[in-house]
Amino acid sequence: MAPTQDAIYAELDADLSWSERDLPERERTKHVHRLHPYLGKFIPQLVEELFRRHVPAGGRVLDPFAGSGTTLVQALESGLDATGVDIAAFNCLLMRVKTREYNLFTLEHDLRDALARFERGEGRAGRAPAYMREWFAPASARELLRFRSLTGEYEHADVLQVVLARAARSARLTTHFDLDFPRAPQRESYWCYKHRRECRPVEGAARFVRRYTLDTLARLKAFARVRTRHAAEVVHGDALAVELGGQFDAVLTSPPYPGLIDYHEQHRYAYELLRLDDRRELELGAAASGTSRVALAAYSDGITAVLERCALALRPGGPVLVVVNDRRELYPEILDRAGLRLDGCHRRHVNRRTGRRAGEYYEYVLIAHRA
Numbered sequence: 368m369a370p371t372q373d374a375i376y377a378e379l380d381a382d383l384s385w386s387e388r389d390l391p392e393r394e395r396t397k398h399v400h401r402l403h404p405y406l407g408k409f410i411p412q413l414v415e416e417l418f419r420r421h422v423p424a425g426g427r428v429l430d431p432f433a434g435s436g437t438t439l440v441q442a443l444e445s446g447l448d449a450t451g452v453d454i455a456a457f458n459c460l461l462m463r464v465k466t467r468e469y470n471l472f473t474l475e476h477d478l479r480d481a482l483a484r485f486e487r488g489e490g491r492a493g494r495a496p497a498y499m500r501e502w503f504a505p506a507s508a509r510e511l512l513r514f515r516s517l518t519g520e521y522e523h524a525d526v527l528q529v530v531l532a533r534a535a536r537s538a539r540l541t542t543h544f545d546l547d548f549p550r551a552p553q554r555e556s557y558w559c560y561k562h563r564r565e566c567r568p569v570e571g572a573a574r575f576v577r578r579y580t581l582d583t584l585a586r587l588k589a590f591a592r593v594r595t596r597h598a599a600e601v602v603h604g605d606a607l608a609v610e611l612g613g614q615f616d617a618v619l620t621s622p623p624y625p626g627l628i629d630y631h632e633q634h635r636y637a638y639e640l641l642r643l644d645d646r647r648e649l650e651l652g653a654a655a656s657g658t659s660r661v662a663l664a665a666y667s668d669g670i671t672a673v674l675e676r677c678a679l680a681l682r683p684g685g686p687v688l689v690v691v692n693d694r695r696e697l698y699p700e701i702l703d704r705a706g707l708r709l710d711g712c713h714r715r716h717v718n719r720r721t722g723r724r725a726g727e728y729y730e731y732v733l734i735a736h737r738a
């Protein structure tokens with residue numbers, strides 16, 4: 368007999384509830400997981416353990432809300448093939464850069480050459496567009512635009528674009544404690560809650576370009592040492608509509624949750640600087656859509672349809688694993704409507720120590736199969 372929903376939700380899985388000491392930040396952000404900040408990712412060790420428990424060796428996994436690519440990266444490390452879908456162009460760029468298999472020699476040549484030329488003053492800034500003039504000090508805008516003009520000349524242009532986006536994020540006119548969703552440019556010195564002193568907005572971007580070029584190179588090399596030669600496929604599109612080719616052994620995903628995060632907006636600087644395609648109107652559960660009854664109903668319909676499609680792409684008996692902090696208890700009905708039976712759940716304790724969103728909460732890994 369299937370366990371009751373209450374029993375399923377009550378169980379705490381101590382093996383998935385790491386403390387800061389068990390799993391320090393350095394481990395949670397190992398190699399390419401820290402290639403660029405991304406708000407709303409799950410930790411790689413959770414993914415690794417779920418693969419170990421639920422996915423056959425050498426299998427193929429699907430993540431329809433792949434975000435920054437944690438599932439894909441860990442799949443490559445765990446010897447699995449993976450497909451990730453995301454509606455946000457920047458997330459797809461980031462995933463491709465994280466998961467590609469590189470010729471490390473040409474990669475290093477490209478990155479060091481671009482950096483050297485940038486530091487010699489090469490590249491053309493041109494006139495800064497309005498967004499750059501608003502959000503960056505004049506010197507930062509010029510440096511970022513100059514670096515941008517060089518990126519296109521290299522085979523690894525997309526890696527340089529991720530460096531550029533990360534440098535832009537750090538060089539924006541924001542306070543140090545509001546990097547995720549700054550509301551207005553910060554032009555004057557301010558009292559910094561993070562550093563507990565008076566801080567000044569950033570005046571130049573060159574040191575970030577240097578720091579992140581070298582850090583990116585080191586992280587891609589570190590990942591190359593631990594990855595297997597399995598394949599990761601990145602699909603840019605709406606999970607409600609894209610083709611989900613082939614059969615998968617498991618689905619593992621952490622869906623967006625209503626009213627929490629705007630996934631395009633958090634990387635606005637990257638969309639502006641890299642002129643990426645903005646499809647925010649297709650984001651499910653975007654914070655901008657709010658949490659009205661209508662918005663929640665649209666969210667539930669959307670997630671239901673995506674999970675239903677994913678389940679059809681699974682081999683018989685393959686699990687659908689959904690990582691979610693389901694405060695509104697939307698998921699029992701979503702799974703049911705998607706034709707999925709909830710067979711189990713890992714409840715894990717999450718203790719976030721840093722940032723303004725620090726705090727403790729429980730998160731569920733729902734384990735479902737086609738009914």
Ligand SMILES: C[S@@+](CC[C@H](N)C(=O)[O-])C[C@H]1O[C@@H](n2cnc3c(N)ncnc32)[C@H](O)[C@@H]1O
Nearest residue numbers: 408409432434435437453454605606630650651
């Ligand atoms: C919670 S995040 C996933 C984070 C991911 N697990 C990670 O570790 O990076 C949810 C993702 O769903 C994406 N998303 C929202 N609506 C989508 C849609 N209709 N189709 C595909 N992806 C969508 C968002 O862009 C966001 O990246």
